[in-house]
Amino acid sequence: MSTKIATWNVNSIKARLDHVLRFLESEKPDVLMMQELKGLEFPEEAFAKLGYQSQNVRQKAYNGVAILSRKPVNVILDRLPGDDGDDQARYLEVEQGGLRLIDIYLPNGNPAPGEKFDYKLRWMDRLILRLKELRADNVPFAVGGDFNIIPENKDCYDPKSWVNDALFRIESRRKFRSLLNLGITDAFRIYNSQPDNYTYWDYQAGAWQKNHGIRIDHFLLSPEVADRALSCRIDIQPRSWDKASDHTPLILEIAA
């Protein structure tokens, strides 16, 4: 027996509902984490018809994350702790059967340097603190989502063109490394060390057609969950569909 957990930045749930339903029907994940809902609208009934209950955090026009699940979950947190003034809808932490599922939409941070980049780095510091707490308490967890971080050179088509970008700047990568240094595993890299495996392709300049992508959507696993990991793969098909999101799903399977 295994549990299948997917993550997908859908770039508007209103614009992408048909794609999400198509993905759920074909892939049948136990859990789907979504990012960039981009609005207050949420089609809960459409997901319920396919057997999924849902939890979500929304705001007008921007951000927004949701967790769909076949089994009921308990909501633990709907904001990342550490800044009471931060009301952006980017974090949802739930619990199910002793496993903590955390859905994040990490700030993009461009243009960098600047206020937006500072917010990204502070947000990452807060995430490091939260996961450090869960590690200290030995809580098994899987963090999925759009991290807006390109971990290494081999995770982007042309590293030189990304060096000053908030997704690849050394400050961002250093904090991602700090996450891994908590004993956390980048699930995609357990069984695959190859370059040119991407989860995002820009809408502009024919990036998809030329495979000029980046790997910025990730699953980070605590040691207990990493030990249970069976596979982690990128499903590139949805990026090829008509009126696609600029991201494609990442799918994790763990022993149940």
Added chain:
DNA sequence: ATGGTCGTGTGACGA
């Protein structure tokens, strides 16, 4: 190529 393309909500702004 200081552009290119999407989505929101109907202005610019974010990515």
